[in-house]
Amino acid sequence: MLQLPSHKLIHDVPTRWNSNYDMLERYLEQQAAIYSALTDKTLKKNIRNIVTSSDADVKIAEEVLQVLKPLKTITTLLSTETTPSVSMILPLKTRILQSMAPSEDDCTVTRDVKAAIRGDLNPRYTAPLIYKTTFIDLLH
Template sequence: MDVVTRWNSSLDMIERYLEQQQAIAAALLSSEVRRNAREIDNLDAADIADAEDIVKLLTPLKKATTVLCDESRPTISLIMPLKHMIQ
């Protein structure tokens, strides 16, 4: 699921799903999709809540890795502030 060199891709995928959730649900209800699929599983409210919790958990880690991967400036001085942000 993740791009090997960029683990944040799962977070990006979940965020995009949550943004487009209504459009995806509408598309899955279309007769054309239903005709070509035997069974379509939709995420329920608990699944959506779990996805939102995952986004809340992973977003600070994504921000930290993005900052630390910046090669244009020294990053050692950012480690403690980022550690506090993650906690």
């Protein structure tokens, strides 16, 4: 009826790197089905005070998904590498930090998510050895 893929919702799993991204992506994909189910008359008879996502909530979810997309791409890339090199860390870290730069178009939630990611990532991977190995790998 809604012509959506028949997929189950995905839950966040703290030990899985991309589970937040996957969860939001699936929610947005299945949003019409979720709304239809929650507003079905037979369900409403048995449950009171059903809360559905507002348009603003959906817009925030879409924006956060875009913020998380570079992280999904990089973690997928790294997990598929058969021989990842330590010299990949600095360029990828730089790429993530660039994508997390604040923008005038960012809503408050997007700005906060980007700031949290930058704040967590900035102090990481600063050992001189990482810089040396990256430099040496670039020479080869």
